[in-house]
Amino acid sequence: MRVLIVAALAVMLPLAAHAEVVVTDPWARASILASRPGAAYVTAESDEDDRLIGASTPIADRVMIHAIETDANGIGRMVHRKTLDLPAGEAVDFAPGGMHLMLMGLSEKLVEGTTFPLTLHFEAAGEVTVNVPVLGVAASRLDEGSK
Amino acid sequence: MTTEFATRHLRRIRLVLWGVVTAVLLATGGALMMRSYLLPPTSEGISVEVATIGETDIRSEFTLMDHTGRAVTEADFTGRWQLVFFGFTHCPDICPTTLAYMASVLDLLGPDAERVVPLFITVDPARDTVPVMAEYVAAFHPRLVGLTGTEAQVAEAARNFRIWYERMDDENAPDGHMMAHAGHMYLMRPDGRFDDVFQEQDQSPQKMAGQVLARIQESQDVK
Structure with missing residues (x-):
């Protein structure tokens, strides 16, 4: 019986990992000063309910998910999120003034025109790595920055 | 009978009071800890x-x-x-x-x-x-x-x-x-x-x- 359950689980495992997340439009803003945190932005969409459980990059010690929450007094605060829900078929946008991936402890300054790899860890879909272009200090949206 | 009742009653009150004291201590301690956690003196980070x-x-x-x-x-x-x-x-x-x-x-x-x-x-x-x-x-x-x-x-x-x-x-x-x-x-x-x-x-x-x-x-x- 136990063997059967293990076998069944083994068969189901690839099915459970079938969720796919598409990560598009990554970009980060160039740093002005070394030793200051950076911010990266992406759009993520999953074909089924999934959850972003973390992110990492070789160029930073830590990547934190930051979002804005508004309290009863209308004061918006940047808050650290451990996870972020990705409802099926819904594009979740990281953008200035909304959510961003904060890059803590950068090993190097983010220089305009360079790129760096960023790996997003999803609960169901696993790891997705994207190449993040660094745009100018004044970039506020991907389209503006690439002009 | 009445004395026993009174003793038990008092014991209950005492327990409740100690409970309140513990709760207050925990709350104060917690608040202080939160405060020092959230509002440390100026430092890096x-x-x-x-x-x-x-x-x-x-x-x-x-x-x-x-x-x-x-x-x-x-x-x-x-x-x-x-x-x-x-x-x-x-x-x-x-x-x-x-x-x-x-x-x-x-x-x-x-x-x-x-x-x-x-x-x-x-x-x-x-x-x-x-x-x-x-x-x-x-x-x-x-x-x-x-x-x-x-x-x-x-x-x-x-x-x-x-x-x-x-x-x-x-x-x-x-x-x-x-x-x-x-x-x-x-x-x-x-x-x-x-x-x-x-x-x-x-x-x-x-x-x-x-x-x-x-x-x-x-x-x-x-x-």
């Missing part, structure tokens, strides 16, 4: 909250140091309009976004830009020293003035602008708040009084530049 409280009685009054190391007060800028933004250089999202936006607005003001002084006042003076501010503001606009000072001077400036900010240790409190209220830009009149408030996401830089020009024009018509 702090982050800052900024919020606006009201528009009435907002005034541009300060004694600070500009990014060239010169001591300045509001008197150094009287006669010109001021575009004021409070932030800090460790802020990775709202601050650079808003300052880049302010730079676009300045460029769009054309010749009238000379009549507007853009001020970036740090709420994190311990880390945003004069040389840090000099390097930082230069990245956005040649005319952007960075202002820092002592903790007390910055607190006073923030008070006069009715800006509330709070410092928290980001390194030890990864769950702690980062920054409150997506950066407001204050437009201050040449006499140092409040005129208008803008937010980056509310309108295009073109529209904001148009509104600022209109305000400058209107005030001239009144005179």
